[in-house]
Amino acid sequence: MADEKLNQATTDETTERVAMPERTELPAFDVLQPWKAITQNNVYIIYLSIFLFAFYAFTRHGLSWIALSTSLFVSVPIGFAIAFFETRSQEFRHRHRRTHFWFYLLYRTFRLVIWFMVLFFFIMLLVIGLNFNTNETIFPHNLHDFFATRKIFEFLALALGISIFSNFIDELNRKLGRDAIYNLVFGKYHQVKQEDRLFLFVDLNNSTDIAEAMGELEYSHFLQDYFYDISEPIARYFGRVYQYVGDEAVITWPLKKGMKFAVCLRCFFAIQKQLNRYKDYYMKRYNRVPEFKAALHGGSVVVSEVGKYKSEIAYHGDVLNTTARMLSKCHELGAELLVSDWVLQQIALPNYLKADEMGDTQLKGKLQEVNLYSVYLSKSREAYIRRRNFFRRKGVR
Numbered sequence: 394m395a396d397e398k399l400n401q402a403t404t405d406e407t408t409e410r411v412a413m414p415e416r417t418e419l420p421a422f423d424v425l426q427p428w429k430a431i432t433q434n435n436v437y438i439i440y441l442s443i444f445l446f447a448f449y450a451f452t453r454h455g456l457s458w459i460a461l462s463t464s465l466f467v468s469v470p471i472g473f474a475i476a477f478f479e480t481r482s483q484e485f486r487h488r489h490r491r492t493h494f495w496f497y498l499l500y501r502t503f504r505l506v507i508w509f510m511v512l513f514f515f516i517m518l519l520v521i522g523l524n525f526n527t528n529e530t531i532f533p534h535n536l537h538d539f540f541a542t543r544k545i546f547e548f549l550a551l552a553l554g555i556s557i558f559s560n561f562i563d564e565l566n567r568k569l570g571r572d573a574i575y576n577l578v579f580g581k582y583h584q585v586k587q588e589d590r591l592f593l594f595v596d597l598n599n600s601t602d603i604a605e606a607m608g609e610l611e612y613s614h615f616l617q618d619y620f621y622d623i624s625e626p627i628a629r630y631f632g633r634v635y636q637y638v639g640d641e642a643v644i645t646w647p648l649k650k651g652m653k654f655a656v657c658l659r660c661f662f663a664i665q666k667q668l669n670r671y672k673d674y675y676m677k678r679y680n681r682v683p684e685f686k687a688a689l690h691g692g693s694v695v696v697s698e699v700g701k702y703k704s705e706i707a708y709h710g711d712v713l714n715t716t717a718r719m720l721s722k723c724h725e726l727g728a729e730l731l732v733s734d735w736v737l738q739q740i741a742l743p744n745y746l747k748a749d750e751m752g753d754t755q756l757k758g759k760l761q762e763v764n765l766y767s768v769y770l771s772k773s774r775e776a777y778i779r780r781r782n783f784f785r786r787k788g789v790r
Contacts, residue, residue, distance in 0.1 A: 442472030
């Protein structure tokens with residue numbers, strides 16, 4: 394039935410791509426915009442900075458509002474500055490993604506400590522140079538007071554201890570999943586629950602042919618790089634990787650979070666942009682750039698903690714089965730991203746995305762047909778991006 398509709402659409406000369414009906418426009422201000430300068434993974438540095446300076450003020454002056462307020466005045470800009478520069482240095486992590494866990498942990502810890510010390514010293518020089526009253530503040534009266542006492546060593550030890558702990562937790566979250574430790578420790582899913590969630594299945598194209606051409610070892614390196622690179626845009630758009638199944642990644646959001654500002658759709662195109670960013674590396678290393686297809690669906694699922702010795706959070710329900718069947722239809726329908734009608738009815742489609750109706754499609758194992766849409770970047774948006782990148786390369790503002 395789906396094939397007949399598809400053939401009829403291609404032979405009909407008057408049939409063109411039909412966009413979804415108009416929806417409420419997104420607000421001009423996108424709350425996701427600020428975090429493009431600071432990735433979600435580095436936001437914790439801001440909180441670390443606030444806690445570090447507040448604790449330092451408490452150890453020096455107790456519960457003094459003057460000391461605590463000056464610590465807040467210093468910690469917020471320092472935290473933002475460090476988080477910004479740490480975000481800009483993501484390329485180092487990309488080049489050394491196979492570096493030993495403990496080596497990178499210690500390297501990142503000492504780097505954060507140096508940042509804290511240098512920026513604090515710079516602000517301290519500014520305060521002393523302007524002759525501000527430093528009584529009951531975290532600042533010394535003069536440089537000699539700072540270096541001739543134990544203050545510098547106390548601050549250094551405090552920064553080092555907190556940085557090691559926070560980076561260790563951050564690396565564990567990166568390895569195990571940001572919510573995994575919290576959910577298991579606090580037993581959120583010890584009892585079976587129902588939740589409304591969105592699922593995005595992302596599958597590598599032509600994986601069998603690639604594996605045969607590369608061989609098992611090289612293909613494993615290829616997958617390792619591919620999954621590593623797509624993780625950053627997934628985290629940036631608040632998604633969580635539920636599991637990796639072969640060459641497929643299953644990404645999930647709570648329903649409200651995934652629908653807001655259409656982050657579940659934006660995530661797919663952010664992944665495309667990320668892989669295009671590293672296309673030169675892939676061509677040099679593997680002589681090919683990963684391409685993928687995806688399917689997005691949502692609804693009510695059952696969540697529970699399963700296993701005794703290797704516990705994990707598992708999702709069950711018809712939503713996952715339907716999404717997997719939708720994914721298998723991507724090549725047949727010639728779509729990179731298939732989205733169910735159930736999702737598009739509840740989401741505000743960004744103005745740079747278009748949706749073509751694929752019609753009611755019979756999915757394997759499903760009694761009822763599912764209405765599917767192909768979502769893609771509009772040509773006007775693609776042209777705008779090309780022009781913007783061109784002028785940026787030329788240095789034109």
